[in-house]
Amino acid sequence: MITLENLTKSFPGDSAPVLALRDVNFDINAGSLYGVVGAAGSGKSTLARCVALQERPDRGVVRLDGLNTGTLDGRRLREIRRQVGIVDSRVALQPERTVAGNVASPLEQLGVEGPRRRTRVGNLLDLVGLTQRGGQHPAELNPGQRRRVAVAKALATSPAVLLADDPTAGLQNEEAAGVLTALDRARAELGLTVLVTTPDAGVVRRICDDVAVLEDGRVVENGNVLSLLVDPSSRTAQALLPAIETTRAQSARYDRAVDVVLIGFASVGALLPEAATRFGIDIATIGGGLTRIGDTPVGRFRIGLRGEQADGALAWIAERGAHVTHPVSGPQGVAA
Structure with a gap:
């Protein structure tokens, strides 16, 4: 389970600090596919970086399975970071390497031996629907396929949590659908907890079990998606x-x-x-x-x-x- 307790984060501004997150509280159950929805500037990406342990909050705690991550540093922090795979709209693939080579690169860095590495890469390419593309290079793929390669790469080291920050940004409908299917399969077949941040309520409609709605750094609504729909005045119901x-x-x-x-x-x-x-x-x-x-x-x-x-x-x-x-x-x- 991921627990966010009173999460507050600010950044320096021209005349005063800019509050990106304001006392954010919610739980993400293990094995769920959780959506965080909000407009640009609502705090989604800041929240994603805090959960990924790339940013430390000014105040509050991110707990992973009860562990207070705010107390970690050095080697222990790096170990826990490896439990969170990250996918965002800025796909960073190595153009000189094949699709399979890109997915394999995190395993090479960990010293995983060749046969195990090839098996793992093959399984992940199947999961994201790119088995036939393993020998191609990123430039030969469309943007949605490259995003799916990024999903496979993020899954290579078997993280417990997959964090996807605006994973469908800039994609055509069919390409976006392929990425969302890959995320859904990752949750279903690998037992991951998946956190998706997005400005698009359609992402929640397609794959999410639970949702939190962010506005100006605050959670204005959260809960199970289907439960929120029974109240037509809820923001989730109005959107979906x-x-x-x-x-x-x-x-x-x-x-x-x-x-x-x-x-x-x-x-x-x-x-x-x-x-x-x-x-x-x-x-x-x-x-x-x-x-x-x-x-x-x-x-x-x-x-x-x-x-x-x-x-x-x-x-x-x-x-x-x-x-x-x-x-x-x-x-x-x-x-x-």
Whole structure:
């Protein structure tokens, strides 16, 4: 587990210190894929450097499996740093070496013998989907493939934590998807804890279990992604849930018009039809849509209900885990 306790970090400014992190607190469970989301200047990269033990906070503690890293120096600090693999958008590959040679370089520095080194490199190239590219040079790859080579290189020494600082920056959608798949496979197949910092909520939608939202160096929201979605007013829900755009006239055609958030295959596929049948009412979708959070389908809809048992149906739907809210009047729009 990674624990951040009251993490505060500042840098010199023109007239006064600039606070990059302000009393940041959250836990990252072992084996999770955790996203830290925020706009440019929110403190994401500073936080990443503190977790990677490249920066010391002014105040507060980074704990790795309970170890207070602030007390480390010298050889012990270097040993613990090796437990954190780092990938960022500034890919530093050696152009004269092949893809396989780049991935092998950290193992060569540790003196790992040839047969073991080749086996490890082969396994990692398979994990990032570049088995057929091992003999090529970085210049022969597209930017997304080079980023995946960087992921494999960061994994070469078997770290316990993989830190990816804005790993999809500057990539086309298809290239970014390949990098995110590599990170997800690293967590799933190697049992790593993966921390991803990004300005793109779409990264959280694709691969993250948990999220912290940074704003001006502060954590303004954090928790399990799916749990945060049940509150449509949360920042995570506003960023990830489908938009709802309807008019008062559309809602006025029904006895009741509400917004619902449905999470999971059973809820999305069956809950509303079952409610209509059970209570003998009509339920129509008048806005919203579906998305996926990882492999989990999530729906956010505005529904209209007609029939005497509409209120009972809504109570029944809410009892089964749907989040039901009554929208304000007039046109509604929430950014997806």
